[in-house]
Amino acid sequence: MSNEHPVPSEQTAEQQSRRRWMSVLSKADFPDLDALWGNLPSKPAWTVVRPPEIGMVMVRGRAGGSGGRFNLGEMTVTRCAVQLDDGALGFGYVMGRNKPHAELAAVVDAMMQTPSRRDTLERVLIAPLSLRHDARTDQRGRKAASTKVEFFTVVRGS
Amino acid sequence: MTQTVGIRPGFSDPVMGAQRSFRAVLDAMSRPGVIRSTSTGNPPPVPLSEATAAICLGLVDHDTPLWLAPAFDRPEVTAFLRFHCGCAIIDRPADAAFAITTGADLPPLGDFALGDDAYPEHSTTVIVQVDGLGTDGGLTLSGPGIETTHRLTVEGVRAGLWDDWAANRELFPRGVDLILVHGAKLAALPRTVAVDTPKED
Amino acid sequence: MYVAVKGGEQAIENSQKLLAEERRGDTGVPELSLDQIREQMALAVDRVMTEGSLYDPELAALAIKQACGDLQEAIFLLRAYRTTLPRFGVSEPIDTGHMAIRRRISATYKDLPGGQVLGPSFDYTHRLLDFALAAGDTRPVADIAEQAVDSGMPRVTDILNHEGLVEVEEPESDDTPVFDLTRESPRYPADRPARLQNLARGDEGFLLALGYSTQRGFGNNHPFAGEIRLGEVAVEFAPEELGFPIEIGEITVTECQMINQFKGSASQPPQFTRGYGLTFGHCERKAMSMALVDRALRAEEFGEPVEAPAQDEEFVMAHSDNVEASGFVQHLKLPHYVDFQAELVTVRALRKQAFAAAEVNPVSDAAE
Numbered sequence: 001m002s003n004e005h006p007v008p009s010e011q012t013a014e015q016q017s018r019r020r021w022m023s024v025l026s027k028a029d030f031p032d033l034d035a036l037w038g039n040l041p042s043k044p045a046w047t048v049v050r051p052p053e054i055g056m057v058m059v060r061g062r063a064g065g066s067g068g069r070f071n072l073g074e075m076t077v078t079r080c081a082v083q084l085d086d087g088a089l090g091f092g093y094v095m096g097r098n099k100p101h102a103e104l105a106a107v108v109d110a111m112m113q114t115p116s117r118r119d120t121l122e123r124v125l126i127a128p129l130s131l132r133h134d135a136r137t138d139q140r141g142r143k144a145a146s147t148k149v150e151f152f153t154v155v156r157g158s
Numbered sequence: 159m160t161q162t163v164g165i166r167p168g169f170s171d172p173v174m175g176a177q178r179s180f181r182a183v184l185d186a187m188s189r190p191g192v193i194r195s196t197s198t199g200n201p202p203p204v205p206l207s208e209a210t211a212a213i214c215l216g217l218v219d220h221d222t223p224l225w226l227a228p229a230f231d232r233p234e235v236t237a238f239l240r241f242h243c244g245c246a247i248i249d250r251p252a253d254a255a256f257a258i259t260t261g262a263d264l265p266p267l268g269d270f271a272l273g274d275d276a277y278p279e280h281s282t283t284v285i286v287q288v289d290g291l292g293t294d295g296g297l298t299l300s301g302p303g304i305e306t307t308h309r310l311t312v313e314g315v316r317a318g319l320w321d322d323w324a325a326n327r328e329l330f331p332r333g334v335d336l337i338l339v340h341g342a343k344l345a346a347l348p349r350t351v352a353v354d355t356p357k358e359d
Numbered sequence: 360m361y362v363a364v365k366g367g368e369q370a371i372e373n374s375q376k377l378l379a380e381e382r383r384g385d386t387g388v389p390e391l392s393l394d395q396i397r398e399q400m401a402l403a404v405d406r407v408m409t410e411g412s413l414y415d416p417e418l419a420a421l422a423i424k425q426a427c428g429d430l431q432e433a434i435f436l437l438r439a440y441r442t443t444l445p446r447f448g449v450s451e452p453i454d455t456g457h458m459a460i461r462r463r464i465s466a467t468y469k470d471l472p473g474g475q476v477l478g479p480s481f482d483y484t485h486r487l488l489d490f491a492l493a494a495g496d497t498r499p500v501a502d503i504a505e506q507a508v509d510s511g512m513p514r515v516t517d518i519l520n521h522e523g524l525v526e527v528e529e530p531e532s533d534d535t536p537v538f539d540l541t542r543e544s545p546r547y548p549a550d551r552p553a554r555l556q557n558l559a560r561g562d563e564g565f566l567l568a569l570g571y572s573t574q575r576g577f578g579n580n581h582p583f584a585g586e587i588r589l590g591e592v593a594v595e596f597a598p599e600e601l602g603f604p605i606e607i608g609e610i611t612v613t614e615c616q617m618i619n620q621f622k623g624s625a626s627q628p629p630q631f632t633r634g635y636g637l638t639f640g641h642c643e644r645k646a647m648s649m650a651l652v653d654r655a656l657r658a659e660e661f662g663e664p665v666e667a668p669a670q671d672e673e674f675v676m677a678h679s680d681n682v683e684a685s686g687f688v689q690h691l692k693l694p695h696y697v698d699f700q701a702e703l704v705t706v707r708a709l710r711k712q713a714f715a716a717a718e719v720n721p722v723s724d725a726a727e
Contacts, residue, residue, distance in 0.1 A: 006399055009451070015603055019261065019604070019605050019606070021570065022605045022606070023429075023605060023606035024485070025604060026592075026605070026607050026608055027606065027608060027623075030675070036383070040535060046443075047586075049167075050241075051388075052492075053445075054444060055444050055445040055446060055447045056413070056441065056444045056445070056446050056447065056513065057446070057447050057448055057449065057450050057594070057596050057607065058446060058449045058450065058539070058541075059414065059450045059453060059594055059610065060449060060451070060452045060453065060530070060537070061452055061454075061455070061555075061559075061637045062452045062455075062530065062553055062654075063528055063552070063555060063635050064516060064616065064633050065455045065456060065480055065514055065516070065526030065528070065614065065616065065635070066516075066517075066529075066530065067526045067529060067530060067531075068526025068528075068530065068531045068535075068537075068551060068552055069452050069530070069535075069537050069552065069554040069637075070537060070538075070551070070552035070553075070559075071449075071537060071538075071539050071540075071541075071552070071556045072453075072556070072559050072612075072637055072639070073409065073412035073413060073414065073559060073560060073639060074412060074413050074414070074441060074444075074446070074541075075413070075414035075415065075594065075608070075610060076413065076414070076415040076418070076444070077447060077596075077607055077608075079447060079598075081241070081712040087164075087550070089165070090597065091601060093447075093596060093598060093599070093605060093606025093607045094607060094608065095414075095594070095607050095609075095610075096415065096417075096608070097417070097418075101634075104665075105698040119369050132717055137459050137591070138408045138507050139503070140459060140507075140591075141459060141461075141507025141508050141510070142502075142503045142504045142505070142507045143461075143501045143502070143503055143507065144460060144461045144462065144476050144507070144508045145476070145480050145504035145505075145506055145507055145508045146501065146502035147462075147476055147502075148474045148476045148477075148493070148508065149474065149475040149476075149477065151469060151470065152484060154411050154658070165600075219445070219446075220446055220448045220449075220599070221446065221542065237600070240599040240600045240602075241599075241600040242600075244447055244448060244598070244600070245599065246601075348604060349515050358664060
């Protein structure tokens with residue numbers, strides 16, 4: 001039996017920004033995240049609501065890229081949930097099997113929900129991680145671009 | 159959007175808790191009508207009983223969609239179950255692998271998934287919270303897992319349930335299984351068990 | 360009579376010790392690290408992830424090391440490991456139209472929007488052994504263009520769609536359950552999602568041979584490689600407790616869109632039909648073979664005769680999995696002492712009968 005997750009068509013602006021920072025946190029290289037975290041001047045206390053746990057998510061594709069859904073295969077994912085003393089609940093869902101990564105992602109997710117902390121965190125942590133990710137993607141994309149074929153037509157006869 | 163809906167803790171000991179809960183249900187299903195008990199070690203959100211919470215945390219997961227009777231469809235309950243079980247909470251009992259209801263609100267058994275002859279296990283396991291469970295009388299149970307007969311008292315189930323149960327049994331190998339729950343206590347009625355009610359004369 | 364046989368415990372233990380020693384090889388040679396396998400045997404890692412049906416490069420590298428480089432054994436190890444993990448849920452379908460592209464080619468259009476991007480490929484190598492690699496310590500450097508490739512490159516099939524020349528792949532309703540062969544046993548006739556999942560984890564060699572057979576006339580369907588693309592896509596997942604999807608990471612995938620000629624039928628005008636291949640990592644040969652076989656298995660849907668092995672879904676699906684196939688072939692190594700004794704008795708009895716009959720009715724032989 002399979003169950004579906006209806007994706008809400010209208011997401012609040014708050015949800016959109018949360019999706020963005022959670023995405024940056026999960027796609028970050030852990031050493032980068034860890035180093036930036038280490039530089040933070042003040043860190044809140046948190047309780048682990050769900051200890052980091054390794055599991056899988058079934059990755060789906062679509063036939064022809066746009067048609068009916070099918071199950072491609074699974075990927076390993078580590079998740080964690082933490083709660084700050086002010087009650088904010090943070091979640092980390094991170095590809096792979098790195099437990100500290102999932103826990104840090106959850107803590108930062110919880111902290112980002114506190115408006116007074118958000119701007120600073122965005123500046124010193126989220127934005128730099130996002131830039132590094134974009135730079136890696138750009139680097140790969142530019143190497144690929146160097147292999148783009150430039151066709152030229154040989155004129156025959158005259 | 160700070161998530162401040164407190165999510166109550168699940169098993170105090172996740173590994174052993176899940177195994178104890180599984181064992182309690184397995185024993186109860188193997189010996190229909192015998193009363194077992196289980197809990198998560200933490201108080202569940204109202205109106206889930208201790209046994210209901212432990213059964214759900216032990217057995218319900220992403221692969222088993224859950225249906226809730228209206229009395230259970232409350233934010234604390236759905237947040238608790240989604241967080242700990244990762245299950246989808248669905249609208250139609252016929253699509254459910256598990257269901258939670260009270261004895262009074264129990265829908266007609268035919269509304270649930272009944273499985274088919276090739277895959278009879280694709281039916282709903284219904285957790286029914288009742289007002290009391292005892293072994294001192296009331297119903298007489300017989301069937302696989304019971305040497306002769308077994309006595310069970312069930313309080314607070316809707317009228318007509320036992321006629322409905324007899325019809326469910328006729329569907330074998332299809333049909334739903336019930337887990338009756340009161341507080342931390344549970345007793346199971348697998349689809350194979352025959353229930354005789356006392357004659358009203 | 361049945362005689363229980365015990366023993367071999369010590370021999371088995373020593374066999375495993377010997378395997379461990381041979382796996383390590385000459386200890387004068389540095390031991391392989393998982394990083395080395397992941398970085399320098401990347402295509403083996405990708406194959407193991409695809410057929411092992413679990414995206415995790417570190418685990419695939421470990422499996423390859425443990426299996427001494429036997430990829431089918433490594434696939435088996437990864438499949439076994441995945442059964443020990445809980446499943447948190449199912450992702451949103453990945454969007455291969457939004458891919459950080461590293462390679463993208465089309466054999467149907469020279470000048471397609473976004474261009475032909477060759478990426479890393481063996482295609483233009485001369486297949487001559489490179490002894491510079493044997494010397495080691497190479498640090499090759501790729502060229503870097505000013506501008507990255509466009510991540511929103513249209514798919515070739517979408518370009519053809521505008522003219523109605525190719526069948527349209529429409530998403531079904533979100534309520535339609537998606538078959539999952541890790542949860543249910545296949546039922547025939549199977550639907551396309553079931554077939555695609557089976558092919559995605561299927562053995563590359565088996566699918567390659569079947570795809571090749573269609574090209575050689577056993578169920579030919581006139582394929583063109585409409586597009587092959589390789590790159591990174593984001594995976595989105597909606598945890599139940601959040602109720603909205605979040606990106607949980609990026610995976611590398613290879614996608615192949617085959618475009619096939621179709622003469623049309625009573626209900627459909629002549630147009631191109633499609634076969635689809637999708638794999639984890641860079642598995643181009645596998646993605647192409649998958650697309651050929653996917654199209655071949657759609658024969659019935661298009662009213663084509665089902666005559667060739669590649670068009671027979673039960674034949675293909677029941678034999679594509681190399682973990683199953685390897686298990687059943689290799690189980691022949693297990694003791695069959697009693698079975699064989701029974702066969703011996705039967706064959707002796709049959710021979711006795713045959714000789715007795717020959718004495719009564721001697722066969723006249725031309726040589727006599």
